[in-house]
Amino acid sequence: MMTTQTNPTKKPLLEVKNLKQHFPIKGGILGRTVNHVKAVDDISFTIHEGETLSIVGESGCGKSTTGRAILRLDEPTGGTVLFEGQDLLAMSKKQMRDMRKHLQVIFQDPFASLNPRQSVSAILGEALAIQNIVPAHQRRERIIELLGYVGLRPDQIDRFPHEFSGGQRQRIGIARALAMQPKLIICDEAVSALDVSIQAQVLNLLKSLQKQFKLTYLFISHDLGVVRHISDRVMVMYLGKVVEIADKKSLFDNPQHPYTQALLSAIPVPDINKKQERIILRGDVPSPINPPQGCRFHTRCPYAIDRCKTEVPGLTSLHDTHQVACHLAQV
Amino acid sequence: MKVEIAPTNQALPPKAAAARPSKWRTFYRKLRKNKLAMVGGCIVIFYIAIALLAPFIAPYDPYEIDLVNKLKPPSAEHWMGTDDKGRDVLSRLLYGTQLSMSVGFVAVFIGAFFGIILGLLSGYYGGWVDTVISRIIDVLLAFPGILLSLAIVSALGPSLFNVMIAVGIFSIPVFARIVRGSTLTVKKLEYIDAIRSLGANDFIIIFRHIFPNILSPIIVQATMRLATAILSAAGLSFLGLGAQPPLPEWGAMLSNGRDFLFTAPHLAMFPGFAIATLVLGFNIFGDGLRDALDPRMKQ
Numbered sequence: 001m002m003t004t005q006t007n008p009t010k011k012p013l014l015e016v017k018n019l020k021q022h023f024p025i026k027g028g029i030l031g032r033t034v035n036h037v038k039a040v041d042d043i044s045f046t047i048h049e050g051e052t053l054s055i056v057g058e059s060g061c062g063k064s065t066t067g068r069a070i071l072r073l074d075e076p077t078g079g080t081v082l083f084e085g086q087d088l089l090a091m092s093k094k095q096m097r098d099m100r101k102h103l104q105v106i107f108q109d110p111f112a113s114l115n116p117r118q119s120v121s122a123i124l125g126e127a128l129a130i131q132n133i134v135p136a137h138q139r140r141e142r143i144i145e146l147l148g149y150v151g152l153r154p155d156q157i158d159r160f161p162h163e164f165s166g167g168q169r170q171r172i173g174i175a176r177a178l179a180m181q182p183k184l185i186i187c188d189e190a191v192s193a194l195d196v197s198i199q200a201q202v203l204n205l206l207k208s209l210q211k212q213f214k215l216t217y218l219f220i221s222h223d224l225g226v227v228r229h230i231s232d233r234v235m236v237m238y239l240g241k242v243v244e245i246a247d248k249k250s251l252f253d254n255p256q257h258p259y260t261q262a263l264l265s266a267i268p269v270p271d272i273n274k275k276q277e278r279i280i281l282r283g284d285v286p287s288p289i290n291p292p293q294g295c296r297f298h299t300r301c302p303y304a305i306d307r308c309k310t311e312v313p314g315l316t317s318l319h320d321t322h323q324v325a326c327h328l329a330q331v
Numbered sequence: 332m333k334v335e336i337a338p339t340n341q342a343l344p345p346k347a348a349a350a351r352p353s354k355w356r357t358f359y360r361k362l363r364k365n366k367l368a369m370v371g372g373c374i375v376i377f378y379i380a381i382a383l384l385a386p387f388i389a390p391y392d393p394y395e396i397d398l399v400n401k402l403k404p405p406s407a408e409h410w411m412g413t414d415d416k417g418r419d420v421l422s423r424l425l426y427g428t429q430l431s432m433s434v435g436f437v438a439v440f441i442g443a444f445f446g447i448i449l450g451l452l453s454g455y456y457g458g459w460v461d462t463v464i465s466r467i468i469d470v471l472l473a474f475p476g477i478l479l480s481l482a483i484v485s486a487l488g489p490s491l492f493n494v495m496i497a498v499g500i501f502s503i504p505v506f507a508r509i510v511r512g513s514t515l516t517v518k519k520l521e522y523i524d525a526i527r528s529l530g531a532n533d534f535i536i537i538f539r540h541i542f543p544n545i546l547s548p549i550i551v552q553a554t555m556r557l558a559t560a561i562l563s564a565a566g567l568s569f570l571g572l573g574a575q576p577p578l579p580e581w582g583a584m585l586s587n588g589r590d591f592l593f594t595a596p597h598l599a600m601f602p603g604f605a606i607a608t609l610v611l612g613f614n615i616f617g618d619g620l621r622d623a624l625d626p627r628m629k630q
Contacts, residue, residue: 068524100529104529105528112520112521113525126529130530130535180529
């Protein structure tokens with residue numbers, strides 16, 4: 001029941017199994033670990049080759065932590081992350097460094113993700129040099145080519161990050177990820193810091209690059225409009241757990257989990273004649289230090305029954321491509 | 332309503348990359364506006380020039396003894412008078428600038444070199460590495476600087492070179508702490524994660540990406556530390572633990588002049604004045620640098 005969906009037509013690229021990321025809280029004079037923040041608590045999912053899987057959820061639900069744990073930017077507490085069948089978490093530091101060329105990341109803040117003291121050619125050249133992807137004498141040509149892919153001009157090659165706008169910087173970040181010729185790119189809120197008009201441009205760029213280079217995306221975002229635009233499948237997280245995972249159409253048209261329903265009802269509809277029922281959740285997200293027993297959502301769920309308070313719901317398949325973790329879902 | 336989305340691969344208009352003043356130009360402009368810092372800078376440059384030019388501008392040999400003309404007050408021949416062995420005070424002072432400057436620079440280099448490495452390691456790796464290094468630094472910091480260098484010099488034996496080492500060692504914790512703090516801030520920035528996800532090893536991350544971005548506080552600290560180092564070295568020489576006679580070190584000259592404070596006050600006055608102005612110069616220049624480079628660092 002806990003296994004994620006299987007799609008026979010597609011090959012899994014990344015399989016995350018029982019991933020846990022608990023951050024210790026130190027306290028007292030001796031700095032002992034007094035408790036843990038369970039940022040990601042036992043989640044499993046699969047990303048297939050060539051698709052875009054989005055993770056949505058509110059701040060602090062563990063979506064970015066999941067991305068960082070997969071890349072081992074923070075060492076996860078437990079679980080396995082299989083990339084093309086190899087367990088990334090079991091690799092030595094050196095093996096992982098070699099592996100990194102296949103998994104790249106695009107960050108949220110285009111102002112913080114580029115070293116302010118490096119020019120564009122230095123940033124991209126270093127990316128090429130670290131993994132020795134292109135021999136030194138061909139690097140400049142390759143950098144110009146990369147700039148072309150992301151819509152920057154060759155004459156901008158010697159400029160520094162502060163000479164670019166936010167959208168252009170994000171393009172440099174994308175070019176840096178592309179330089180590695182990766183198979184999977186994790187986009188951690190990649191467009192959240194950009195203006196709406198620039199967001200659309202960058203999203204379309206990501207889409208066309210996906211086609212061109214057969215990329216697979218793990219797209220982390222809190223913006224449902226963006227997610228709807230770019231995803232093939234969507235995974236909803238709440239307090240470190242996966243509550244629902246489905247293909248885009250099924251999720252947006254037929255959300256099963258009360259939390260997903262509440263999230264979707266918050267999307268504004270540009271039609272004054274259309275009455276939409278807005279589901280307003282009461283209370284705050286509980287602390288991930290001591291998450292509620294049973295279903296983590298039961299404290300805010302309008303439909304909670306006694307069973308929800310004691311029994312943790314597993315992911316159950318609604319149909320082939322739709323799974324939900326709720327006792328009340330009509331399976 | 333249909334929303335038009337601009338085609339993706341079209342280059343953005345060039346004006347989007349409007350030229351903002353570079354970081355260095357802003358820094359220079361800020362520094363120029365700070366009158367006091369410019370005065371400090373001029374004093375520092377003045378003394379550096381003297382140190383370099385001493386052999387050419389000194390009117391006499393600083394070691395030449397002329398017992399006939401001993402303890403002469405300032406005159407047209409000897410602008411700053413002569414000492415108890417008839418040596419020209421001005422020439423000795425000019426040559427002494429070389430000694431003080433080299434003590435300052437060598438000591439700060441030693442302190443900065445080891446301090447930076449320790450600070451980078453403890454800030455970047457954290458965990459037990461950080462615990463061990465931080466405790467050692469705490470122990471070093473617990474001693475007053477002059478006491479620590481006194482202990483080191485008495486252990487190594489009195490000489491100017493040992494003073495450099497001693498002052499260098501007691502500068503290590505100051506640099507290590509500043510570097511550790513800045514490293515902690517910089518290593519959390521996204522571009523460090525980005526470099527790591529490219530597969531860079533720790534060496535590249537630390538020395539190519541963290542170090543250049545924490546240079547400003549190091550430069551500021553080094554400037555301020557030069558003043559402290561020169562003062563401490565003069566202090567140790569004054570106590571007889573540093574430069575040995577007949578070296579024209581300022582602290583040693585001051586110590587020598589102390590015996591003639593009433594009969595020939597110029598002997599102590601000029602070296603004292605030189606120490607005070609140079610230390611003051613480095614300090615206010617360092618203050619100005621700090622304001623221009625990193626306004627948040629104001630203590």
